[in-house]
Amino acid sequence: MKIAIIGGTGSIGKGFALRWGQKHQVIVGSREQEKARAKAAEYNGILKDYGFKADISGDVNEKAASEADVVLLAIRYGQIASTIEQIKPGLEGKIVISVVVPMEKDRCIIVPEGVPLEIPTNSREDYKADYFCYVTPPAGSAAQEIAPLLPERTELVSAFHNVPAAKLANLDIELNYDVGVCGNSMHSKNIVFGLVRDIPGMRPMDIGPIETSSMVESITPLLVNVAIRNHMKDVGIKFVD
Numbered sequence: 747m748k749i750a751i752i753g754g755t756g757s758i759g760k761g762f763a764l765r766w767g768q769k770h771q772v773i774v775g776s777r778e779q780e781k782a783r784a785k786a787a788e789y790n791g792i793l794k795d796y797g798f799k800a801d802i803s804g805d806v807n808e809k810a811a812s813e814a815d816v817v818l819l820a821i822r823y824g825q826i827a828s829t830i831e832q833i834k835p836g837l838e839g840k841i842v843i844s845v846v847v848p849m850e851k852d853r854c855i856i857v858p859e860g861v862p863l864e865i866p867t868n869s870r871e872d873y874k875a876d877y878f879c880y881v882t883p884p885a886g887s888a889a890q891e892i893a894p895l896l897p898e899r900t901e902l903v904s905a906f907h908n909v910p911a912a913k914l915a916n917l918d919i920e921l922n923y924d925v926g927v928c929g930n931s932m933h934s935k936n937i938v939f940g941l942v943r944d945i946p947g948m949r950p951m952d953i954g955p956i957e958t959s960s961m962v963e964s965i966t967p968l969l970v971n972v973a974i975r976n977h978m979k980d981v982g983i984k985f986v987d
């Protein structure tokens with residue numbers, strides 16, 4: 747399968763390139779062609795050191811998207827609209843995977859007792875929180891913001907939000923995570939289930955339609971808070987019954 751990773755030069759993009767590059771044809775996307783090519787060469791070098799014969803290439807996001815069967819958006823929430831606008835012609839008929847989590851630290855405001863709920867903007871600095879929280883987008887989730895931006899025949903799947911980048915990119919580590927997968931098309935969800943299973947130690951879990959994405963996206967700030975406060979690293983999720 748040909749997989750384009752938009753923003754594949756970044757933290758989580760590297761992990762996907764190294765994991766899927768062992769089995770699939772990966773195209774690292776970037777705003778800059780040279781950067782994309784340099785990162786692709788770096789990832790090929792890493793995989794070669796682990797004994798894999800990888801063929802990862804790099805290109806500008808638009809070209810990467812247009813050449814792939816599956817396009818993974820590995821960019822931050824605030825960059826979604828402008829990036830999709832650029833790559834949109836290449837997304838027609840494809841499966842798009844969103845791993846996007848809208849989360850922030852500074853926007854979680856703690857209101858101490860006695861302070862009126864309407865805090866004047868100029869005093870918001872005094873009430874900044876020391877934890878991360880999910881910043882709910884107007885449509886309900888990042889995935890629901892992305893869906894209407896895509897071409898009509900494109901199928902969106904929302905997944906991998908709770909996978910920590912550092913562990914994904916560390917090929918010495920055995921992973922043991924569940925991956926929540928949300929989407930409206932069983933056909934595209936099945937393809938993403940397969941991509942999850944292609945990464946040893948990962949198990950796909952069907953969460954429901956795209957409207958359930960906020961539940962999975964919002965787990966990520968919880969995991970980061972747990973890690974920070976309990977001296978843990980790269981916390982993920984595992985469902986048990």
Ligand SMILES: NC(=O)c1ccc[n+]([C@@H]2O[C@H](COP(=O)([O-])OP(=O)(O)OC[C@H]3O[C@@H](n4cnc5c(N)ncnc54)[C@H](OP(=O)(O)O)[C@@H]3O)[C@@H](O)[C@H]2O)c1
Pocket residue numbers: 753754755756757758759775776777778781782819820821822823825829845846847848906907908909910911912
């Ligand atoms: N990091 C994690 O552990 C993790 C885990 C789960 C989900 N996620 C989600 O994955 C997404 C990417 O996270 P990340 O930590 O990998 O991000 P990142 O490393 O900060 O950025 C990813 C890439 O975005 C591109 N970029 C930067 N500014 C841009 C702009 N203005 N317009 C378009 N592209 C721009 C850059 O690529 P170029 O400069 O090459 O264009 C960069 O390499 C986020 O939505 C995050 O919520 C992250």
